[in-house]
Amino acid sequence: xxxxxxxxLIEAYGDGELDLGSxxxxxxxxxxxxxxxxxxxxxxxxxxxxxxxxxxxDVPPRLAARVRSAVRKEAKGRATGWLPSxxxxxxxxxxxPLAILTWxxxxxxxxxxxxxxxxxxxxxxxxxxxxxxHLMDFPSSDQHTVKPAFAGRIDFSPDVRGLSGVGFTLxxxxxxxxxxxxxxxxxxxxxxxxxxxxxxxxxxxxxxxxVETSLRGYxxxxxxxxxxxxxxxxxxxxxxxxxLRKAFEE
Amino acid sequence: MDPTELERFERTLLPHMSAAYxxxxxxxxxxxxxxxxxxxxxxxxxxFFGGFRGGNSKAWFLTIVRNTGYSWLERSRGEELTxxxxxxxxxxxxxxxxxxxxxxxxxxxQELFAALESLPVxxxxxxxxxxxxxxxxxxIADVSGLPIGTVMSRLARARQRLRQILTDRGSKED
Ligand SMILES: [Zn+2]
Numbered sequence: 440x441x442x443x444x445x446x447x448l449i450e451a452y453g454d455g456e457l458d459l460g461s462x463x464x465x466x467x468x469x470x471x472x473x474x475x476x477x478x479x480x481x482x483x484x485x486x487x488x489x490x491x492x493x494x495x496x497d498v499p500p501r502l503a504a505r506v507r508s509a510v511r512k513e514a515k516g517r518a519t520g521w522l523p524s525x526x527x528x529x530x531x532x533x534x535x536p537l538a539i540l541t542w543x544x545x546x547x548x549x550x551x552x553x554x555x556x557x558x559x560x561x562x563x564x565x566x567x568x569x570x571x572x573h574l575m576d577f578p579s580s581d582q583h584t585v586k587p588a589f590a591g592r593i594d595f596s597p598d599v600r601g602l603s604g605v606g607f608t609l610x611x612x613x614x615x616x617x618x619x620x621x622x623x624x625x626x627x628x629x630x631x632x633x634x635x636x637x638x639x640x641x642x643x644x645x646x647x648x649x650v651e652t653s654l655r656g657y658x659x660x661x662x663x664x665x666x667x668x669x670x671x672x673x674x675x676x677x678x679x680x681x682x683l684r685k686a687f688e689e
Numbered sequence: 690m691d692p693t694e695l696e697r698f699e700r701t702l703l704p705h706m707s708a709a710y711x712x713x714x715x716x717x718x719x720x721x722x723x724x725x726x727x728x729x730x731x732x733x734x735x736x737f738f739g740g741f742r743g744g745n746s747k748a749w750f751l752t753i754v755r756n757t758g759y760s761w762l763e764r765s766r767g768e769e770l771t772x773x774x775x776x777x778x779x780x781x782x783x784x785x786x787x788x789x790x791x792x793x794x795x796x797x798x799q800e801l802f803a804a805l806e807s808l809p810v811x812x813x814x815x816x817x818x819x820x821x822x823x824x825x826x827x828x829i830a831d832v833s834g835l836p837i838g839t840v841m842s843r844l845a846r847a848r849q850r851l852r853q854i855l856t857d858r859g860s861k862e863d
Contacts, residue, residue: 447841447842450845481790496711505724509728510732513731513736514690576836614836
């Protein structure tokens with residue numbers, strides 16, 4: 440058996456992921472330790488077996504054309520969905536008002552708004568965290584442990600609060616991905632309910648009232664505060680979810 | 690999205706279709722589903738492209754493919770994600786190095802293929818990103834939204850499982 444201290448580093452060494460200093464240290468150790476040298480050899484045998492077996496799936500020929508056309512359609516849809524206001528004015532001036540109204544209603548009913556898409560993403564992230572056993576990267580009930588754990592992993596510092604005083608138990612923190620960027624996720628528990636609170640820097644803001652909705656059986660709150668966006672999602676009822684927001688705003 | 694932006698989108702992201710399909714295919718284990726995931730990922734990427742500020746476009750796009758694939762798995766067969774990650778419960782001791790090494794070297798493509806395919810989705814993903822797509826630990830961390838330490842231990846566990854499957858199978862045949 441390999442040495443416990445170096446065992447974890449040998450694979451990283453074999454993957455070329457160690458800095459020079461640590462690599463040299465491992466090499467010195469390997470020269471004198473048969474068990475660790477055997478671990479490295481086994482690691483290399485597996486890697487070369489995987490590399491030599493051509494396990495890569497090739498793109499089916501028809502997919503490229505299919506993707507290209509879907510992309511163009513989406514890009515075009517977004518061009519009309521996001522007309523700058525001066526273009527709306529120009530269109531309005533040149534076409535009969537009724538036609539505009541009809542067209543706008545059709546466009547609205549077909550294209551989910553960016554907010555709808557974000558809500559769907561938030562609920563998916565919540566479900567994923569529950570199902571994939573990826574609820575927490577750093578489990579802790581102490582905000583002074585959770586907050587520093589985010590440092591260096593994301594480009595902002597989320598406000599982490601222990602809220603056991605108001606009945607929400609901090610369980611831990613996690614990195615997640617929403618709205619095209621990495622976000623901080625704080626996990627709270629209340630009775631049997633798990634609450635994900637996502638925090639990330641705001642580009643626009645939600646307005647003072649925020650957004651409250653429910654989707655696929657989950658309650659969802661979004662609000663912004665001090666340049667950050669917050670989104671709480673849970674199967675917990677809406678009034679109690681509002682209490683979490685209130686506690687966070689105090 | 691205006692025509693120049695669309696052109697930039699296609700120039701930046703279409704070259705990653707091969708990596709995207711490979712990842713989606715390994716995640717979903719189905720040709721048809723992988724195609725759907727890739728198409729959906731590209732459509733989502735159109736929506737998010739405004740927020741992409743240059744840099745590693747492959748990792749950026751694979752993140753979307755990965756998340757699209759996970760949402761897809763969750764929608765269509767939630768049971769896979771709930772039962773997958775039992776690594777902590779089934780920690781196995783490594784077999785002795787001698788015969789294992791021989792078995793690894795003798796493993797056929799079919800055996801490797803079946804072994805990789807049978808791994809839980811998180812392990813499969815880590816190995817595909819590392820060994821088939823050649824991503825660094827840091828890139829895998831970005832794509833899967835995990836700390837690097839977690840990536841490292843996940844890869845180690847994935848390889849341990851893979852070796853276990855291959856050597857179990859190999860020694861039964863002997
Ligand atoms: Zn050693």
